[in-house]
Amino acid sequence: MMMSSVNSRTKLSDLAKTIRSKNAGTDKITFDVIFRERETYELVKRSKALSRKSVCEVLNIDPGRITDFVEYDPAFAIKFTISRLRPSGDAGDADIFGAQQYAPFLDLEVDLTT
């Protein structure tokens, strides 16, 4: 990874090792964005590309639906959790495990200029 060329916008998927989503119980979906090394993690944290606000914009949801947003240093990870509008597995829920809700974050632009 070319961390020296910082004057550019980069996709989150080019920076993170893992971007995933999964049920956290029956009423929530949690998202993990995990980086391989501390340097990249700190750069993305500083960029503020992932924030309560940007998550609301990407998913078009109310701020009240974000139940947790934490930067988790031991795992070089940014983690956030949203409440479901209906519990998992209600008729009409097309993702019972909540496992495919992360995709829009792959293309999230991160400005590493700062």
Next chain:
Amino acid sequence: MKIICPNGHLGFAPLKTASFHLGVAEKPDFIAADSGSDDIGPVPLGSDTCASPKAWQEHDLQEMLLASRRLGVPMIIGSAGDTGTNSRVDLYVGMIRDIAARHDLAPFKLGWFYSEVDKEMVRQKIRSGSGIRGLDGRQDLTEEQLDATDRIVAMAGVHPFLRLLEEGCDVIIGGRSSDSAIFAAAAIHKGYPEAQSYYLGKVLECASFCAEPYGGKETVLGEITADHVEVTAMSPAQYCTVASVAGHAMYERSNPFEEFVAGGRLDMTHCNYEQVSAKTTRVTGMQFDPAEDFRVKLEGSGKVGERFVGLAAIRDPYTIANVDKVIEWAREQTRERFGDAGWELHYSVFGRNGVMGDMEPLKDKPGHELCILVQGVAATREQAEEVAITGTRQLFYARLPDVKGTAGGVAFPLDEVMAASPAYHWTMNHTMAVGHPLELFPTHFAMVG
């Protein structure tokens, strides 16, 4: 003390035997696995069925039982048969007896406990003013919600497992239980501190999900001392690294710093992770705060109705652009036939926003073809079938003003609707106060062989 865990959800997919046998060769003091999850949705709990094939459950139980009897160490299973209902505990107890008989195993002591909760007992709690508190933003439980519930299980902590270990059981089949409690009970039974014991459970519960590279159903080994926990990948292809173990602490939970169990809270805020060898990571600094009052988590599922599903597909770009009008037409036809209430139609439009619904950022950019999954729900099978047929077939007859294709508005991959499992709803994600930790979890034991 060492514990191996070969599977994070026993039965859901078979354990990988090669790394399990490597784990057994390490001579663990316990062999344990969780067999349940609420990830599978409310249908199995509500309808009292398994989400896993019997052959896979038996495969893993047999591997674990034969190894545990050969080593002479206890085997512990929690949340039997995906949901941990009474019938699933009995199912696993029966499988253990059958496997023992088939392999002519020497006599051993089999223990089990139940986790189902009687609705009327919950009703008495509500009426006596002991609130059934909602979790994750839910309100306190009402009697109306209780009436809409078909089956309730309580989430056991370490207590019934400890009780059966004290009884000298060699094999334990648990009803619904906290994943971490299955392993923590073994460590607490041997005298290790609660903090290290619960952390051991936390890190082992999903087997190789705490290792890298990614690969499920491989065995991991956890070793506990009075001040640390070490976790080691048994598969030659996997490693427990600081990143994989710390990363696992946040898997499937809303917050990576804490884990609630019946009786307290594991605090992982000050955990320190250290790579001690290529395949092993050591964790220190965990804390445990005992709870002031003893509350147990309840899961409840209630039937909404019978369900049939249909499929339809669209290729005409004009129809794709107007798919919401097509769906509204089919809904309107159903309304004319069945009235305003007593039925549900659910449409998932794959190729547009089938997976993410309103959260889909690209919902205004549908693909060149769409697949629509139609779910019809109603009180009886007959009605549900007709609702689903109406909701599916009327897509074909939708009246769009400028459509060129006037011989049929959608493509049918199947000209039928299919019976699906009934629709259920998670009615309860709550906690209830109890006077004694074993109150909801009656234990039993018997000699086998």
